[in-house]
Amino acid sequence: MTATTTEQDFTTLVEPLRRELLAHCYRMTGSLHDAEDALQETYLRAWRAIDRFEARSSVRTWMYRIATNTCLTHLEGRSRRPLPTGLGAPAADPAHEPLPERSVAWLEPLPDAVVWSGPPSDPAAEAVTRDSVRLAFVAALQHLTAQQRAVLLLRDVLEWSAAETAQALGLTVAGVNSTLQRARAHVGRRDPDRQDSLDDERRRRLLDAYVDAFESYDIDGIVALMTQDVVWEMPPYPQWYRGRADVAALIGTWCPAKGPGAMRLLPTAANGQPAFGVYLRGDDGVHRAFQLAVLDLGAEAITHATVWFGVEHLTACGLPAELAAAAEPAAG
Incomplete structure (x- = not known):
């Protein structure tokens, strides 16, 4: 881009990516509110850097790189967002009155309307699949470190290569591969493949x-x-x-x-x-x-x-x- 890039130029480039970037930030943070904050910061960082964008990668890849690193910054020092089943306690006795725990930052739902404004014309071309924001999957992500989440999402959801992921996160390819192996193992234990055959x-x-x-x-x-x-x-x-x-x-x-x-x-x-x-x-x-x-x-x-x-x-x-x-x- 040039030093004369206007706000309208920027919006034209990045606005079509808003919904899928929000879903990515949600998968990283486990919170719609945190995802919205991270997305706002992503757009601010991108606007500040737009005149240095040299089109060596697509705008989409560039924005995902910024969004991922924005989320990593956001997650520093923060505890994970669990569901009750992720706390490690056994199933409760319904004879005892359930009591709320307000001090925990719980995993939040993601309304479909935030990501899909209507049915896609081509389901195979969806930028965000329903399986990639499924509650059990997002809950399983919360048991990973922030870096493990980033690697798993870039490699398995966005289908980036190990080299692209390493460049985006400042890691080695070997580091990406070992991190991915550990992340897949953790997620696989907490979110086994579903057998949903309801027509x-x-x-x-x-x-x-x-x-x-x-x-x-x-x-x-x-x-x-x-x-x-x-x-x-x-x-x-x-x-x-x-x-x-x-x-x-x-x-x-x-x-x-x-x-x-x-x-x-x-x-x-x-x-x-x-x-x-x-x-x-x-x-x-x-x-x-x-x-x-x-x-x-x-x-x-x-x-x-x-x-x-x-x-x-x-x-x-x-x-x-x-x-x-x-x-x-x-x-x-």
């Missing part, structure tokens, strides 16, 4: 049944849609639960909803997975944002539910903070 019709029926069961407050119906060894976790609560019986006991004992109509669900998507905004009816009859549930679907049933509390998670998905009251049936 679209069975997926739709399963999710429709999930909504019906929750809105009817049919606890037996809810857990019947889950595998026998289903996992349920709900940041900011560090407790997590395994198995249909314990999930049923948790909901039946500690959920503030009581009876049909107490909850309403709106469909959305996060981390490339089906999700629901859950609304709880207050004493005034208004349903207000309660939690965001992100589901993992197996071959026949729900295998994992991650539930975040807080209105901000629903509004980030484009959902309202509260729902209009249902219309009364007409008289007569």
Whole structure:
């Protein structure tokens, strides 16, 4: 570029990359808010350096290099963002009241709307695949060092060569290869390959049944849609639960909803997975944002539910903070 590069020139070059760079920063940081901050800093660094860009690599490669190193700087001295299952504690007893832990910086969901504004015209050409932001994968990344995350993402997600990765991170090729080997081993233990074979019709029926069961407050119906060894976790609560019986006991004992109509669900998507905004009816009859549930679907049933509390998670998905009251049936 030349010393006369304008802001409009810069925007034309880099703006098409915004969504995929945000997804990259999210995979690195485990937080939508941190990813947005890192992306803003990435664009600032790129603007300051644009007149030194000599086009020896593509603009995309150049921006990813800046974004990765921005995230590495951001992560210095910061603790990883876990999910409750990543803390190392065994499954909890649902007979005991779950208590929140606000001091932990928990892994956050990534609303699909942030990355995909609409269905792609060519799914094979997606810049960000749903598998690359899948919750279990991002959670597994949190168990790596920041440098291991960077190497794994550049090599396995962006498909850079070892030499390109080494140049971007200031490492040797041998160092990249050994780091990648350790990172793959860690991620493989925490995120084994999925066996998801639900076709679209069975997926739709399963999710429709999930909504019906929750809105009817049919606890037996809810857990019947889950595998026998289903996992349920709900940041900011560090407790997590395994198995249909314990999930049923948790909901039946500690959920503030009581009876049909107490909850309403709106469909959305996060981390490339089906999700629901859950609304709880207050004493005034208004349903207000309660939690965001992100589901993992197996071959026949729900295998994992991650539930975040807080209105901000629903509004980030484009959902309202509260729902209009249902219309009364007409008289007569």
